[in-house]
Amino acid sequence: MKGEQLRRALEGYIDKMPPLPTSVGKVLEICQKPNAQPSDLNKVISLDPVLLARVMKLINSAYYGLTQEVTSLVRAIIMLGLNTVKNLALSTAVLGSLNTAHTKNAVLNLDGFWLHSLCVGVTAKHLARLRNVAAQDQETYFFCGLLHDIGKVPLNNRAPEDYLVALQASGDQRISLVQAEAATLEFTHTDAGALIINAWKLSEDIRDVVAYHHSPLDYQGSFRDLVFTVLVADYFANILEIGFSGNRFPTPPPAEVYRTLGLKWLQVEALEDQVRQEIERAKVFLKLT
Amino acid sequence: MNVTLWGVRGSIPCPGPTTVRYGGNTLCLELRYGAANRLVIVDAGSGIRPLGVQLMKTDFPKGPIDAKILFSHTHWDHIMGFPFFTPVFLPTSKLEIFGPVTFEEDTLDKVIGGQMQYRYFPVTMAELAAQMTYHRLQETVLNFDDGLVVKTKYLNHPITCLGYRFEHEGKVIVTMFDHEPFRNLFATDADDPNHDPEVFEEGERAAAEENARIDAFMAGADVVLHDAQYTQKEYLKGRKGWGHSSMEWAINSAVRSKVKKLVLIHHDPERTDDQIDELEKHYRTAIASRTPAGRRPLDFEFAREGMVL
Numbered sequence: 001m002k003g004e005q006l007r008r009a010l011e012g013y014i015d016k017m018p019p020l021p022t023s024v025g026k027v028l029e030i031c032q033k034p035n036a037q038p039s040d041l042n043k044v045i046s047l048d049p050v051l052l053a054r055v056m057k058l059i060n061s062a063y064y065g066l067t068q069e070v071t072s073l074v075r076a077i078i079m080l081g082l083n084t085v086k087n088l089a090l091s092t093a094v095l096g097s098l099n100t101a102h103t104k105n106a107v108l109n110l111d112g113f114w115l116h117s118l119c120v121g122v123t124a125k126h127l128a129r130l131r132n133v134a135a136q137d138q139e140t141y142f143f144c145g146l147l148h149d150i151g152k153v154p155l156n157n158r159a160p161e162d163y164l165v166a167l168q169a170s171g172d173q174r175i176s177l178v179q180a181e182a183a184t185l186e187f188t189h190t191d192a193g194a195l196i197i198n199a200w201k202l203s204e205d206i207r208d209v210v211a212y213h214h215s216p217l218d219y220q221g222s223f224r225d226l227v228f229t230v231l232v233a234d235y236f237a238n239i240l241e242i243g244f245s246g247n248r249f250p251t252p253p254p255a256e257v258y259r260t261l262g263l264k265w266l267q268v269e270a271l272e273d274q275v276r277q278e279i280e281r282a283k284v285f286l287k288l289t
Numbered sequence: 290m291n292v293t294l295w296g297v298r299g300s301i302p303c304p305g306p307t308t309v310r311y312g313g314n315t316l317c318l319e320l321r322y323g324a325a326n327r328l329v330i331v332d333a334g335s336g337i338r339p340l341g342v343q344l345m346k347t348d349f350p351k352g353p354i355d356a357k358i359l360f361s362h363t364h365w366d367h368i369m370g371f372p373f374f375t376p377v378f379l380p381t382s383k384l385e386i387f388g389p390v391t392f393e394e395d396t397l398d399k400v401i402g403g404q405m406q407y408r409y410f411p412v413t414m415a416e417l418a419a420q421m422t423y424h425r426l427q428e429t430v431l432n433f434d435d436g437l438v439v440k441t442k443y444l445n446h447p448i449t450c451l452g453y454r455f456e457h458e459g460k461v462i463v464t465m466f467d468h469e470p471f472r473n474l475f476a477t478d479a480d481d482p483n484h485d486p487e488v489f490e491e492g493e494r495a496a497a498e499e500n501a502r503i504d505a506f507m508a509g510a511d512v513v514l515h516d517a518q519y520t521q522k523e524y525l526k527g528r529k530g531w532g533h534s535s536m537e538w539a540i541n542s543a544v545r546s547k548v549k550k551l552v553l554i555h556h557d558p559e560r561t562d563d564q565i566d567e568l569e570k571h572y573r574t575a576i577a578s579r580t581p582a583g584r585r586p587l588d589f590e591f592a593r594e595g596m597v598l
Contacts, residue, residue, distance in 0.1 A: 038474035039483035063392060064443070065427035074488055075495035078474055082530075083447055084392050091393065135487060136494070 001162050003186040006155075010192055013158040014199050019092055020153070022114040023048040026286045027093035031086045038077055045089055046073055047282055049117050049147045054092055055085060056143075057200035071203055072139055107164040108156045108246045113149070115243025115279070121145035122278045123233035126271045131225075131261060144209040145230050147202075149245055151193030151210065155181075167246050177247040178214045190214060216257055228257045236268050242279065290322035290437070290457040292512065296336020297592035299467070299518050299533070299555035300366050307561035312594025314339070315366040316466060316555065318514070322457045323435035328356040331453060331464050333401075336594065337370035345375050353381035354419075357433065359426075360388030361466055362450035363400045372405050372412065382419035387426050391448040398423045426451060442506040444468035445499070446532035454506060462598070463507050463548075466516040466555045469532045470542075471499035500542075507546040512598050515539040517553035520568070540572060544587050554592035565591045 001009055019027060023044060030040045045051045052073065059076040060069055070076055077085050124145030128138045155163045162185055170180035181188040193210035196202075205223045212219040212227045213234060219227050231253050237243060238250040258264060296302075296314035304313040315334030321327065328348070330337065348354055354376040361367060376382040390397050398421075402414030428451075431439040440454040446467045455462045473492035476483040507513050518533035534542075536553055543551040556565065569591055580586040590596075 037483065039476055039485070039488065042475065042488060058392065063427070065429060066443075067428070072491055072495070074475060074491040078471060078492060078495045079443070079499060080392075081445070081447060081449075082474065084449070087393055136491065139487065139491070 001159055002184070006159060006162065006185060006187045007191070007195065010154045010158055010195055011199070013154050014196055017050055017154060017157070017196075019048045019050040020110050020114045022111050023051065023286060024093050027051065027089050031090040031093065036082065036086055038082055041082065041085060041089065042073055042077060043282075043285055045085070046142070046146075047118060047286065048114075049150050050153060051089055051092055052143065053147060053150060053196065053200055053202060055088060056202060058088055060201060060203075069203060071143075072136075073143075106156050107160045107167060108152060109244060110156070112244030113152065113156070113246070116237050116245040117146050117149060117243070118279055118282060119237040119240075119242040119275060120148055120230060120233045122275050123236050123268075123271060124230050126274055127229050127233060127261070127263065127268065130267065130271075131229075131263070133225075140205060141226060141229055144206050144226055145233050147193075147206055148209050148213050148230050148234060149189060149193070150196055151189035151191065152246065154196070155185075155189055155192050170246070171248060174249050176214070176249050176251050177245070188214075214251070217254060224260065228253075228261050231257060232261065232263065232268055236271070236275075240272060242276070290320065290455065290460050290462065292462055292514075292598045293319040293321075294336075294554075294592050294594060294596045294598075295319060295340040296332075296334040296370070297554050297556055297594055297596075298334075298366075298558060299516070300558050302335040302369075303558040307563070310562040310593065311556060311560075311565055311591065312336075314594060315369065316361075317370060318464065320455060320462065322437050322455075325435060327433070327435060327437070328354075329433070329437070329439075329455070330356055330358045332361055332367045332466075333358060333369070333371040333374060334366050335370045335373075338373040341373065341375040349376075349379075353383060354379065355383045357385045357387065359439070359453055360386070360397075360401070361444075361452070361464065362389060362446060362448055363391075363397075364446075364448065364467070365404070367467075368401050368404065371401060372410050377417045377419045377421070380418040380420075384419050384421045385424070386421055387424045387431075389427070389443075389449040389451045390425050396423070397425050440506070442503065444503070445471045447530075450532075452503075452506060454510070461510040461512075463510045463513045465503075465507065465513060465534075465539075467532050468503075468516045468534055469530070470534060470538050471496040471503070472529070504542060504546045507542065507548055509546070510548050512550045512552060513543055513546075513548045514552045514554045514592065515543065516555040518555050518557045523557075536568065536572060540576065540587065540589065543589070549588065550598070551587060551589040552592050552596075552598065553589065556591070 026044050030036050030044050121142045125138050125142040128141040166181045166184045169184045170177045178188050190211055197207040208221050208223045209227050209230050213231050216231050235253055296317040298315050302313050302315055314336035316332040317334045317336030318331040320329040388397055405414045429441050438456040442452045444450045444452050453464045473496045475488045475492040516534045517536040517539040519535050521535040521537040524535040576586045
């Protein structure tokens, strides 16, 4: 499958997309407890791009018809109540535990992918902090980092054989994965990400991060700092090989990105210890160690 | 526009010698408005049964029953009277039914009709003769006949629950059941191993903003009927998260929102008539002592079956 055909296949898959296998066990454990703690629920959802996107989709959906957009998970839990969020997480997680076919065929190791997503989220948040972004906005940097590659999930799960071709092309030709996807599939993970963002009606900042994190200089919108920060965090995760995004030949961020953010690569690199520690805490929470 | 209370009790009907004066039926409220004396009912607790009996005497002889029934939510104490509401058995009755449904549950008719299966009740939903239509509600504004505007607002309860603000010819009546103040659900104790300062701050902000939106929803109302199942002491003693307010919260909230008259409702089934009398005295004194000189103290009452507002 490629191009339009691939798009249609992914569209059908998106609505029943399960969370990443890495977090499924913990989600089930937390949500099946009668006295689930809000902080545990918040943590486990925040650590999974699919679950996080689904909860944010629900609260901002026509189902609730809220007039103001809710962009924080903490607020979503307080407004919707623990039970609703717990049920939603549980029903999403069950999809993952019942349907394991997708993980068998997966060409991209999903634990590695999860680690990459988490690393980009954590790094983006630390970069925001370094740049004195207001505390309440730092969470947005985390969300956007966590979700930036979400388009790879349906590609990997729904069209693993085709995706393998793209991954191999990237390795053989020593080009970035997004270039290899375009060349072999005529459809990239940023295109697949856009399908999810549109289908789930996620906010514009996440949409722009997903769409432009490989083409920053084309970006004309109003979330420039956010897009650029996630791009730098993505590069950081790839270069330090924390997790695996499938992108073994990442394109270094253009100088303009660093200039705009007022950052130097050395400052980014210096975050390594903090980022690794935070990831370790998440792994302990998910009992991965 | 006026309101008659047919059920004021929360959780479960509790008839008996200690609930004679305030009443033992669960929530049901009859709202009448306009020259045509149109009928809106809020919630179908056990109080809707005597309301049905009354309607058969007063309204039915003049023509078919035509009513809108609004559910605050679908917990049992708010729907249990529905199968005993006589007009549902008459083919001429026209009932439009509105209410919220918790995400991923069945549709509204199935949630309410779930109690009408042979294992629980001798008549099923399909056997009801009335012409009934169901509408799932969100936060919205509805325009009913003859100029009644109904605004809805999500409340804080373990399932999706709506408050209603009725506006007609300048008069405003608001129902606030079942509702617990929004609160920060995230570890507030700095020594708690789950404490995360950023999450905590966001939780504080979210709860405060949602409570402010509730105040705005009640603002300036002529009458607010507010859940007040517990005293503040009872609330703090293991009843947080149960989805109900304390009397103190309801009173303070009404004062902040410049409500003209507050009616405390959804009484705990354990609350006796004498206790309610005592509580009323207690809060009257407390409110008077805290009202600045020259201002009128908040007008409030405990809801009583048969009360007309």
